[in-house]
Amino acid sequence: MKYFYKFPELAFIEQSVVTIGMFDGVHLGHAKVLSSCVNIAKQKSISSVVISFSNHPSTYFNQSIENNGTLLSPESEKIQWIEALGIDYLFLIPFDQFIAQLPAENLIEDILLPQFGICDLVLGYDNRFGYQRKGSVDFVNEYYSQHIKAYSVEVATIEDEIISSSIIKEYLSQGNLPRANKMLGRAYTLSGSIIHGNHKGRELGFPTANLMLEDSAKYIPGLGVYLSKMKIGNNTYSGITNIGKRPTITMDQHISIETHLLNFDCDIYGEKVEIFLLDKIRDEKKFNSLQELIDQISIDVNLAKSILA
Known part of the structure; x- marks a missing residue:
């Protein structure tokens, strides 16, 4: 073409x-x-x-x-x-x-x-x-x-609902990835490069890959934690992706996109990746302590392992 x-x-x-x-x-x-x-x-x-x-x-x-x-x-x-x-x-x-x-x-x-x-x-x-x-x-x-x-x-429909870009955006904002992905015909993808963050995830025991979007025009789904897969080169890895402002740690003004990959510990800074969002686990939440946050991340990771492993 x-x-x-x-x-x-x-x-x-x-x-x-x-x-x-x-x-x-x-x-x-x-x-x-x-x-x-x-x-x-x-x-x-x-x-x-x-x-x-x-x-x-x-x-x-x-x-x-x-x-x-x-x-x-x-x-x-x-x-x-x-x-x-x-x-x-x-x-x-x-x-x-x-x-x-x-x-x-x-x-x-x-x-x-x-x-x-x-x-x-x-x-x-x-x-x-x-x-x-x-x-x-x-x-x-x-x-x-x-x-x-x-x-x-x-008109194209799924279960009597008209497929449209605006409806897909609405589902993404709600975190209803299964429905949005069904209308897209593929998993919703966030693409970009892995950059250095504040390394707080590693300190908590859950290192994350921080994504800088390839294009700032990309629509970002609602804040929360998602089941995801990340493609790096020719390989794809399972993980959980947090889209949010990290209220327990810093309460950033900007939205960050961080992915913890399951059973993975390699240096991928600078790598171009694709993140496929599969389903939302939970909304973003401010915890009363870092220990509460760690406990919840452990629950999120175990859930991801049970579904994606």
Whole structure:
């Protein structure tokens, strides 16, 4: 897959099937849309194209919202998961004033037809595009049917609940990882590098690997202790991950992500890792003493061993 950060200035693709959307999280609902795009393109032996955005539209419409912590799948993850579904070209366009005010007609007539050679447009069941969300499957089929066939992909559900990025975020904030992961089709992942912390975990008898997120835009689940697995190189290890402010020790202002790996004692500072969050054990809590904290961590570790071993 090839990816770009702006629209081409000249004719780029002779014929293509295009889909448009934020695709944050690239969850099972998105996969249904993207797979439809790929399948139609393969049937016609033409290219499949995704037009998405490098920042969440909410950060444009509400300037007080920073991009930090807004995305289920920041750029590198979005590229990875969209490529895995077989898309040929991905355009990650900044959602800015130009995009926000671009009429659907102009997107079609000035970009999709001349530059992408669009033959088919695939959209999610509730997806619209263009200024004031004027663009839709019905709109395209009514005004551009001579050039484009537009398709709407049926809604994806799990146990009668619609799969959406906002619902997944809600489950993550609640610590309901099994439900969120089911909608994603994979475990929710936090990626980054291992950095030095204050080494308090080692003093307590439970050394931890402190994660610096690869991308600050990554959405962080609710505070608490989680069953997890960590991938280091080609190896994966079981553990427990604490997401929180360490109220018993320091009550940090920022959120830290620390993982204690079971039966593991190697130096991994500087290593790039992936943490797969599986389920929440408990909420973060301020204990009355360090001994109470140690006792609770022992309980957490034993529970993790009984489930993950």
